[in-house]
Amino acid sequence: MCLGIPGRIVAITDPVNCLAKVDVSGVQRTISVRLLEKDLPEPDEWVLVHVGFAMAKIDEAEALMTLAAVKRLGEAYQDEIEAFDSSAIV
Secondary structure: OOOEEEEEEEEEEEOOOOOOOEEEEOEEEEEOOOHHHHHHHOOOOOEEEOOOOEEEEHHHHHHHHHHHHHOOHHHHHHHHHHHHOOOOOO
């Protein structure tokens, strides 16, 4: 199962290539924010992350509510966090 998981933007690491460091439940990875190129997120803003891409900006309340809901999925949530932890943009 592939879930869209809320992540908080830590930093825009490469603005030219639209890359940002995001924190998803304590796991930090570089993701592409190119799909949000016309309205790039800034540090401390929340995005919905799916397969290494920020799909949409979301507000903190929605992010926290969504995180609580996906955590209740148990094993599917853990699998998604492990997949995110082992992924990388190179």
